[in-house]
């Protein structure tokens with residue numbers, strides 16, 4: 001693309017576009033990067049500058065960009081049809097995907113409901129859980145229990161079960177009431193002891209709420225193993241297992257939001273597998289299409305599904321769905337994604353790369369302002385602090401995470417921080433050489449930004 005065309009596009013962007021989670025005043029003042037192409041684990045901008053995709057295009061890319069098998073699957077489907085409604089009709093890609101997906105997920109999940117974003121997958125789970133209890137005659141079970149700091153998306157239901165003050169507080173008057181419990185955050189918690197002890201300590205906080213309010217609670221919503229947007233907060237081993245036990249004990253459904261953790265990010269296909277847990281709902285999105293097209297799924301059990309069955313005039317149907325529910329192109333991409341996992345043994349090949357990431361993070365831990373470094377498989381967060389001894393955080397206005405990302409970008413690496421937490425979540429396909437470069441650049445960028 002020539003320079004004058006790029007400048008025109010930049011102007012049109014500023015004239016006509018509103019970007020998500022972006023202070024547009026700053027956006028208009030800052031230099032803009034217009035991405036034109038993808039190649040493997042690299043994105044290439046309109047000037048031809050190359051960047052390692054260090055956060056998988058916001059946590060969704062799995063096998064890299066322009067993967068021939070996925071491109072082919074989408075083109076093949078495109079020759080037949082781009083879209084047909086899923087309301088009152090069906091189609092082969094969604095049927096095949098459902099069968100394939102349900103064979104992969106924790107045992108006991110048997111039905112797939114489709115939407116088109118992670119937020120929408122969570123909304124569907126919330127509404128299903130609420131409606132399930134109504135069909136069971138438990139009319140008081142209308143509330144949800146969430147973990148503090150949680151992030152489950154931006155639609156109002158998902159925001160209601162979210163707890164990130166910075167994003168969510170302003171919408172509070174629009175939201176439904178929830179119960180909450182402190183989430184594990186070992187680095188800033190008072191607990192000192194073993195990992196198992198910490199899991200029990202945190203589970204007790206959840207139990208205290210369940211004990212008191214279980215008759216009003218429809219479901220507990222949580223991200224298993226790693227709370228992503230909360231700041232890459234890793235849960236202690238055993239915590240998920242304990243919460244599953246508690247939700248069973250108190251008759252509360254468990255919604256596992258694996259929008260971020262699903263499809264290999266934690267080293268297993270789904271994070272729930274680490275603790276052999278089957279939730280009542282499993283929410284999937286992002287990596288479901290390998291980061292190609294918008295698709296999400298809310299998977300549930302026969303027990304839940306059956307509660308919605310009845311005569312038409314009992315009006316027990318799930319009155320919910322979107323125009324692009326189960327879009328065939330997206331389903332074709334998702335099938336190709338799952339086939340690639342099998343054919344390329346993606347998870348097996350990931351293991352040494354997870355070890356390499358751990359080694360590289362050891363170097364990051366030595367930095368003067370790296371307060372805590374957290375990793376679950378191929379998800380990592382580096383919490384920058386002003387003072388390591390006191391754990392004093394940087395004031396948000398200093399934008400240390402953002403500053404680090406800008407420096408990394410100038411060195412050919414794209415990352416996007418969460419406040420003061422620098423996030424690394426590369427595509428599973430990243431080459432060890434690229435992974436080393438990614439970590440080196442991030443380390444140098446942190447050093448420059450914080451010294």
Ligand SMILES: Cc1ncc(COP(=O)(O)O)c(C=O)c1O
Pocket residue numbers: 116117118119120122151152153154223228229257258259260261285286
């Ligand atoms: C755990 C989790 N749930 C839900 C969402 C929302 O997904 P989407 O942005 O596709 O609506 C996200 C997005 O980052 C997420 O990380």
